[in-house]
Structures are given as C-alpha cells and as structure tokens.
Amino acid sequence: MSAKDVAAKAGVSRAAVSRTFTPGASVSPETRSKVLEAAEALGYEVNHLARGLIRQQSGIVALVVAQLATPYRSELVRALTDQLQAAGKVAILINTDRSDSTVDMALQQAIRYRADAAIVLSGMPERSITELCHRNGLRLVLINRDDSHTSSIQIRLNDAEAARLGLIAFVRSGCKKLALATSEAGTPSLVAREQSFLAEAGKRGIDVICERYGPTGYESGLVLGERLLVRPDRPDAVFCTTDLLACGVMDAARHRFSLAIPDDLSIIGFDNIPQAGWEAYQLTTFTQPVEDIAAAAMDWLSHTETQEKPHVVHLTATMAWRKSVRSGKP
Amino acid sequence: MSAKDVAAKAGVSRAAVSRTFTPGASVSPETRSKVLEAAEALGYEVNHLARGLIRQQSGIVALVVAQLATPYRSELVRALTDQLQAAGKVAILINTDRSDSTVDMALQQAIRYRADAAIVLSGMPERSITELCHRNGLRLVLINRDDSHTSSIQIRLNDAEAARLGLIAFVRSGCKKLALATSEAGTPSLVAREQSFLAEAGKRGIDVICERYGPTGYESGLVLGERLLVRPDRPDAVFCTTDLLACGVMDAARHRFSLAIPDDLSIIGFDNIPQAGWEAYQLTTFTQPVEDIAAAAMDWLSHTETQEKPHVVHLTATMAWRKSVRSGKP
DNA sequence: TTGTAGGCGTTATCAT
C-alpha cells in the first residue's frame, strides 16, 4: 500500500507515482492514468506523514481550546475546522480543560506533530513556550488573548466599544439602577467588557453595582441573578459579560423573583449564542463574528511570508437587538 | 532541532537520544541526563511524524462529526478528546457539514494521515470506504450507526427501551392524547426512538399523532410544536426525539399558545443537554452517557488485538426526571 | 549500556 507497490503494479518508477499525486507536476497523461488505475486497485492513499516530513510542512493546524462544549466555543471551532478543511488543512483538537499549565502542554504536542500553526482560543501560553513555538516554526494565532509575540497574530474584538454601547442602551431606555454581572475567569475579553462598561458609567456619573462569581456559565448566572436581585437597591438593568451568564440571570429573575423582562429588568449579554435567540430568552446581545474570526486566521495563515512584526486584527461584534431591553423613554 | 543535533551537543549517539525519549528503553542515568539537558537547551521535541512513520502507528485518532456546534455533539467531542489525550493520543477533527459524501472524504483524509482509528459520530460511510479503511489498518468506531463491519466496533444506546419508558411515563401520568415529534434526519437512533414509541403505543392500542419536520434543531421544534398544537385534537403529551426539538416545542406551547407545562402539556426529550436543566425548561429526558461512550471507544482502541469479529457495545441512557411531565394519576 | 547501519514512505535533485 505504498508508492513502491503502486509503481510496481503500474510498471513505472516511484517518482512517477509521486508526481501523479503532486498538483502541478509534469506527468504524461498515459503514465498518469496507469498510476491512477493501479492506485485505485490497491487502495493507495498518499502518506501525509512522510510527505510532511520531507516538505517540512505537515498541513496540520492545532486548535487549542477549553470548554469546548460551550455554545460560543463550539461554534468557533466549527467555523475554524470548516475553513481549515476548505483550505486543504487538517485540524487537531487539543483540549485544555484539565489543568492550566496544559496550554503549554498543548503547544508542545502541536510542535511534536510539526503543526504548521496553532490557534489558541483559551488560556495564555507562557512566554517561554511562545518562544519555543517560534523557534520550531510554529505560527501562533491568538484569539482574544493579550500577549503578543513575533511570528504571531492576534485577533481582537471591539469589546470595549460594545460594552459602552450596552451602557448607552440602558440609559436611553430609562434604566435607573445599573448592574454588571461577570465571572471570575478574568480573561482579557471579559475584563475589557467589564472595565469599559464601568468606565463609561463613571464618565456619566452613574453608579454600577458590580457582582462577580464562579466560572463563566449558566449556573453562575443563576447565582449572580440571585445576589443582585435580593438587594434592597435592586437593579433594573444588568449587563452580563456573556450570554450564558445572561440566561442564568434572566431565569433567576423570572423564576425566583417573578420579575418580568424587560418590564421589571433589562438584560444585555454578549456572544449571541443560539439560545439567546430562543423564544424563552429573546436576549439583546452582541454577535461574535465567528466566520470573520476564522477567515482572518485563515488569511494570515495563507500569507506564508512570515512578517517579523506582530500583527493585530480588529473585528467588530455588532449589536443584535431583541426584547430584553425595554424601549421606553425615561 | 533534530535528534542528530541533540546527540552532537550531548556527545552521544543518535540512538541514545532516541532511547531517552522512548519509555522503557535502557539508558544509563548519566547519558540520559546529558541528553535531556542538551534537548532542553536546543528546544528539541520528538518528531511524531517521523516516529509514526517507522512505528506504523501515528497516535492520531480521527473524529468525524457533523453539527459540531450542537450541545450533545460538542459534549461528546469534548469527552472523546479528553480521554484520547489522557491516553496519549491526539484527535484530528473532521467536519462533515458541507456535503453528505464528505464522510467518505473524511475517512480518506484519516487514512492519509495514517490515523490509528476513526470515530464516526455522524453520517454513514459507504461500504467501499469501510473496506478501504480496513485494508489500510484504520480501525473504525461507529457511534449510533447501523452498518457493521469487521475490524470495527459499534456503540449503541438503548434508544428503543428509553422510548418505551417515555410512553409508559406519559400513560402513568394520565395523558390522553399522545404525540411524537421528530426531524427528517432519519439517523438510526432517531428512527429507533420513534419506532419503539409507536410500537409500544400500538401494543397498548393507543393512537399517536406523528409529526416530522426539518433538521434536528430548535427551530424545527418550534414548527413541530405549532403544527401539533394547532390541531383540533390537540395532544396533551409530546415525545420529542431530541432535547433541541423539545425546547422548541415547549417554547411554541408557552409563547404561541399560552400553554402551561406540564399542566396543559407534558414533554419528554432525549439527550439531556445542558439547556434541559435550565430553569426555563426543566425538561424530563434521557441522559446520553457521553463519558461512558468515550470510555467504551477508548477501551476498544487500547485492545490492540484486532478481533476479527464485529463488536457491539450497548450502553444505557437513563431517565432524568424533571418537571415537564405532570405527575397526576389518571 | 552503547554505537552502527538499515529502513519507514515521501519528495527533490539531477541526469537521461
């Protein structure tokens, strides 16, 4: 089942077989068809391990991700694999849920398989590992990460501007008592949203109740909702740094406090996960441009000229208006 | 950055380097440490492409999946990659959303990278491709698929028994007018659930309204709910072959027909996706044993003795009682 | 325990 076997069966040299499977190589139509026929008969498939070895590029791209089962993450991974495949590459998926140091482990694994690039969706690689990647010719795509380094690209969102718009929406709709709900994850994008919301409020002299709890998931939202709504100075608007948190807050408001949304409480989230559009939520939020993110990564990967200066791409999450913010005037 | 470089720096032979990185090889502690030191200094990592080439096993396992962004699928993929990594393997993710023939393309890709195995979560490989996999030593794990073949394992659920239990639950709670909602996907597990529900109803002389529409997602559930609830003989219980469909049906009932669940309408789903546990749904459903599924796959993969007889593993989805079925007596 | 030599399946270079 190797090229040698095919060559023997077709009565040609191994080189001829190789050329047949190399786009743009010079083979006569006759030998080509002889080779193809023999390959078909033998069930031959080119060995990409061997090919990668000699070509010095494997065609492999590593996807480093935590919390894959989360709506936004799975959507992004889907978009990424989709576009990667369309470009003739193959994705290896590395899960970093177990421990925090595993982002570095993941990158090491990527190096061992001589991946052409690694796309990091979660966690933060150590500087030393980043360096190691660079030395091993592993290009890095950092999505919503902070650290920058040569031979890598960062893809960023307009988190700050979005959060600012969220605050303005609350103010315009006449909300008086504003709150912010976030998790303890402290990832760059979450922090950016939080700080920008707070900063804009401060600029306008508005007080914001700030609550922070647990991991970034639905259950944390439930807890955050409870904490916020039990207060004597109950807020009438909550900006959640994530849709999952927002869903939790909404459910807490409705089912534990019998509040109506948006009449008693306005909510804004971030990500625009599928559930945000479900009838039960109809959440006003910001859309993660997953296809654009994937496209930006692909675009940079296809530009093989390894620019030495760090590269940053800014993408924008646009507001998706639904029904979780009341439209009344002050 | 190859073993040769490390050997030179450490003043030993290439073989010594190789042995240092091969668990259970005989190296003296002194040479070992010399090698490790040199490797560290040079940033050396074993090339798994080359290793796979000579060992005849790459350590790669392909995950073939469609609709990755769906809650159940992403959960399963997470469990699979997790356990794969724990076993020292690496997962390549192949997305088959684009066209139907791409399951075969996916398997071809897996062969080209000399994957040790492929785990198929979606779609159905052609018989000829299955054969090709076998010839290329690619072991196949089929999850909830029909076709069987030598050198492959099937992992199945108790779909039929679960559906039967669902019907019994409806009957016991005094529901009179039963319905079944499913998609047009026609995958083996969906069909099994549907037919078993219908069969048990038939055995008891109960009529079931059967509605089928679109892909297996929330939006289809909305449509199915609408169709079912607009009927003059409106059902008071709906078995949905999937939680996503169930959520859609529930939302249609509540928001388009102002029905209360479970008082006016009882619902049972399947999968136990995270959303089924959300306060807004509290859906009674059947739990996909994702960790067990992954464990079963891993277990079979670790047994390297390639049994020639096709192997089938049966796992059970247990009922998760929540609040979408009324508990009243007839 | 250590080093030497051969081969895994490709592709690239160089003749022909």
Place this chain on the structure above:
DNA sequence: ATGATAACGCCTACAA
C-alpha cells in the same frame, strides 16, 4: 517526461 539517488527524522535490530 522519466528514472535513479539522496535526504527528511526517527526507531530498532545487531554487534560491540
């Protein structure tokens, strides 16, 4: 256009 030959980086007898 085709075929021989070297090389990619590694592992594994085999011999020392």
